[in-house]
Amino acid sequence: MRIAITHISEYRYDGPAGSAVQALRLTPAPVKGQRLVSWTIDAPGIDSACSYTDGFGNLVHLVSPPADSTVVRIAASGVVETTDTGGVSGLTEEAVVAGAFLRTSPMTEADEAIAAMAEAARRDDRLATLHVLMDAVSEQVVYEPGSTHAQTTAAAAFEAKRGVCQDHAHVFIAACRFLRIPARYVTGYLLLEDGAEAPAHHAWAEAYVDDLGWVGFDAANALCPTDRYVRLGAGLDAASAAPIRGIRRMNGEESLTVDVDVQAMAQSQSQSQSGGSQSQQ
Amino acid sequence: MLKTQVYTSDGQSPFFDEMLRPDGTPRPAYAEILKWLGGQSRASFKAKQEEADAIFRRLGITFAVYGAAEANERVIPFDLIPRIISAAEWRFLERGIEQRVRALNAFLYDIYHRQEIVRAGRIPSAMVNENAAFLPEMMGFDPPGNVYAHIIGVDLVRTGENGFFVLEDNLRTPSGVSYMLENREAMMHLFPELFAAHRVAPVERYPELLRQTLESMAPRECDGEPTIAVLTPGVFNSAYFEHAFLADQMGVELVQGSDLIIEDGALYMRTTRGKERLHVLYRRLDDAFLDPLNFRPDSLLGVPGLFDLYRAGKVTIVNAPGTGIADDKAVYAYVPEIVSFYTGEKPILDNVQTFRCSIDDERGHVLDKLDELVVKEVHGSGGYGMLIGPHATKKELSDFAEKIRANPANYIAQPTLSLSTCPAFCPEGVAPRHVDLRPFVLVGDRVRVTPGGLTRVAMKKGSLVVNSSQGGGTKDTWVLED
Numbered sequence: 001m002r003i004a005i006t007h008i009s010e011y012r013y014d015g016p017a018g019s020a021v022q023a024l025r026l027t028p029a030p031v032k033g034q035r036l037v038s039w040t041i042d043a044p045g046i047d048s049a050c051s052y053t054d055g056f057g058n059l060v061h062l063v064s065p066p067a068d069s070t071v072v073r074i075a076a077s078g079v080v081e082t083t084d085t086g087g088v089s090g091l092t093e094e095a096v097v098a099g100a101f102l103r104t105s106p107m108t109e110a111d112e113a114i115a116a117m118a119e120a121a122r123r124d125d126r127l128a129t130l131h132v133l134m135d136a137v138s139e140q141v142v143y144e145p146g147s148t149h150a151q152t153t154a155a156a157a158f159e160a161k162r163g164v165c166q167d168h169a170h171v172f173i174a175a176c177r178f179l180r181i182p183a184r185y186v187t188g189y190l191l192l193e194d195g196a197e198a199p200a201h202h203a204w205a206e207a208y209v210d211d212l213g214w215v216g217f218d219a220a221n222a223l224c225p226t227d228r229y230v231r232l233g234a235g236l237d238a239a240s241a242a243p244i245r246g247i248r249r250m251n252g253e254e255s256l257t258v259d260v261d262v263q264a265m266a267q268s269q270s271q272s273q274s275g276g277s278q279s280q281q
Numbered sequence: 282m283l284k285t286q287v288y289t290s291d292g293q294s295p296f297f298d299e300m301l302r303p304d305g306t307p308r309p310a311y312a313e314i315l316k317w318l319g320g321q322s323r324a325s326f327k328a329k330q331e332e333a334d335a336i337f338r339r340l341g342i343t344f345a346v347y348g349a350a351e352a353n354e355r356v357i358p359f360d361l362i363p364r365i366i367s368a369a370e371w372r373f374l375e376r377g378i379e380q381r382v383r384a385l386n387a388f389l390y391d392i393y394h395r396q397e398i399v400r401a402g403r404i405p406s407a408m409v410n411e412n413a414a415f416l417p418e419m420m421g422f423d424p425p426g427n428v429y430a431h432i433i434g435v436d437l438v439r440t441g442e443n444g445f446f447v448l449e450d451n452l453r454t455p456s457g458v459s460y461m462l463e464n465r466e467a468m469m470h471l472f473p474e475l476f477a478a479h480r481v482a483p484v485e486r487y488p489e490l491l492r493q494t495l496e497s498m499a500p501r502e503c504d505g506e507p508t509i510a511v512l513t514p515g516v517f518n519s520a521y522f523e524h525a526f527l528a529d530q531m532g533v534e535l536v537q538g539s540d541l542i543i544e545d546g547a548l549y550m551r552t553t554r555g556k557e558r559l560h561v562l563y564r565r566l567d568d569a570f571l572d573p574l575n576f577r578p579d580s581l582l583g584v585p586g587l588f589d590l591y592r593a594g595k596v597t598i599v600n601a602p603g604t605g606i607a608d609d610k611a612v613y614a615y616v617p618e619i620v621s622f623y624t625g626e627k628p629i630l631d632n633v634q635t636f637r638c639s640i641d642d643e644r645g646h647v648l649d650k651l652d653e654l655v656v657k658e659v660h661g662s663g664g665y666g667m668l669i670g671p672h673a674t675k676k677e678l679s680d681f682a683e684k685i686r687a688n689p690a691n692y693i694a695q696p697t698l699s700l701s702t703c704p705a706f707c708p709e710g711v712a713p714r715h716v717d718l719r720p721f722v723l724v725g726d727r728v729r730v731t732p733g734g735l736t737r738v739a740m741k742k743g744s745l746v747v748n749s750s751q752g753g754g755t756k757d758t759w760v761l762e763d
Binding site for chain 1: 396409413420451595
């Protein structure tokens with residue numbers, strides 16, 4: 001399937017931005033099941049950005065927008081060709097070893113309740129365990145936009161029994177690591193079914209299975225990624241995988257508008273979603 | 282005259298004395314020193330001591346002691362009697378240290394790449410990958426020259442004629458080299474006649490060699506002469522004096538995070554001459570505080586995006602972020618294994634026997650023998666948060682046992698070491714005091730071990746704790762040349 005993506009983030013400041021840097025993890029990774037046909041990032045300072053592949057296999061661009069900017073618009077767009085691999089993104093080329101994804105982070109710490117759910121999901125076969133776990137998270141955490149925020153931990157979301165895709169992924173990851181299964185956070189785009197009400201900008205999890213490598217689990221939708229998914233970046237949790245991470249030295253108000261458009265090229269299917277904030281990614 | 286007060290060994294001391302044999306005769310390296318000590322009077326020593334204190338006060342060498350309310354900063358006690366290391370002893374130490382730092386750098390490269398040592402089952406995966414000191418953000422990066430730990434201060438203890446042990450490797454931001462340099466300068470001023478009687482290997486070139494080491498680590502894209510700066514957390518850091526001293530001695534800028542800016546994918550410092558591009562940053566700031574964009578977001582000391590520039594090959598951070606995994610106290614127990622894995626050789630320098638409280642059997646032993654052991658926190662340093670079993674009260678022992686049971690992985694234990702003694706000038710005359718040794722190592726295009734290092738001395742009679750934060754002093758350390 002050919003999928004066309006436009007992902008625009010617009011920061012508006014109430015005065016000049018001042019000295020600022022932004023690390024962009026906005027390039028889909030060359031994992032199994034997807035191929036970049038074309039991709040460009042347009043952002044202030046992108047021509048002089050430095051870029052590198054980070055420890056998790058993400059291509060990073062570090063940009064510093066001009067200090068007098070009052071609006072910073074970052075647009076990533078292009079075409080990705082996908083195939084359905086049953087969620088397997090495989091043994092990618094990045095150097096990071098699976099064992100590092102057993103580390104916990106404050107956002108993905110399993111509390112007793114998550115541990116109990118994980119124990120109940122335990123099966124002899126790792127793949128079977130992961131499917132049971134995905135269904136358990138999906139059933140027990142209701143999708144409710146606005147119920148959580150960017151810093152909500154897995155434990156807090158699981159206690160509230162509600163959240164968005166970030167929370168589903170964090171709870172799933174916390175449970176996996178509790179069971180000693182390496183798991184990581186993945187950002188990406190989702191080509192929605194007609195009439196579906198959900199953000200096109202999405203997040204899910206990947207767990208490591210011997211012989212297969214990394215396999216995707218989307219607990220928000222209770223399914224493994226298909227050819228309707230485009231995988232952007234990976235990290236230990238939402239903070240480490242964030243598509244845009246920035247700091248500026250000037251204090252002051254800022255607002256962010258995110259606009260993601262994902263279209264199937266052959267079927268001329270389209271959906272567009274506006275508003276929301278970086279925290280939903 | 283002081284002559285009668287120079288101690289004589291009675292053959293009963295359980296400790297190895299570096300000056301006198303058990304029969305009271307001097308070891309050859311100390312022959313001249315013993316003669317010289319015999320010719321000093323208490324009054325002349327006192328006068329020299331005052332002169333030395335004045336020199337250090339003028340230089341401003343101070344050290345902040347955390348938790349000491351009465352004096353925020355004070356001069357570290359300096360002992361006038363040099364510690365002597367023979368040429369043969371030094372050759373052995375130098376070989377052992379070089380082997381060890383090469384192996385530790387190879388270990389760092391490996392665990393941030395394919396982790397062959399984990400695949401080979403020589404160290405548990407969790408010990409590396411789930412260690413707080415392991416930085417997954419460093420995975421897959423090739424630092425210039427594949428060097429991670431460039432500036433190292435290896436803590437050595439001596440327990441016998443041939444008994445040298447490595448206590449800690451200190452691969453993060455080791456301090457103390459300024460004391461080594463200032464101690465030497467003071468001694469040359471105070472006792473020129475002693476230098477005339479010995480061939481002492483020089484240490485004065487350290488700042489120049491440090492600068493060369495830093496220059497040799499310039500990012501690949503820097504084709505001219507690299508610009509270097511020392512990054513300090515600021516004046517409130519206990520080692521601020523040393524940061525300023527080293528910058529001054531190397532002739533480079535001393536900067537804080539707020540002096541640095543990132544523009545167009547490069548690092549610049551603001552100077553009185555305007556903006557200047559920086560290529561190599563000798564940072565004396567912990568990993569967590571280096572870059573609030575990548576690490577602790579509340580750090581005001583670092584530079585947002587600095588780590589991204591490093592990974593993009595625009596600037597070199599020295600020592601590399603993530604070196605702490607190789608001097609982690611839990612990983613320490615594996616260093617002999619690490620040395621043989623990467624060099625194919627037997628380790629020249631031994632580790633101190635170490636019990637890991639995370640392992641059931643070893644923890645059982647530690648809890649049984651707590652009153653004989655020294656227990657340390659895995660991530661602690663500077664002598665804080667440790668238990669010295671033989672000196673602890675019953676209550677302290679039982680409280681510490683609770684802490685170990687509650688969080689076993691946080692502790693390791695070692696036998697109380699019979700640190701060697703050296704002569705020191707004390708209120709009762711010249712008396713034996715326990716010492717350790719921190720040689721300083723530079724790793725760039727080659728490995729250089731500065732002859733000698735910093736000798737720390739426990740000035741309290743019988744004390745085995747040499748840390749300056751716990752009231753220890755320092756001595757000049759002489760490596761004799763053949």
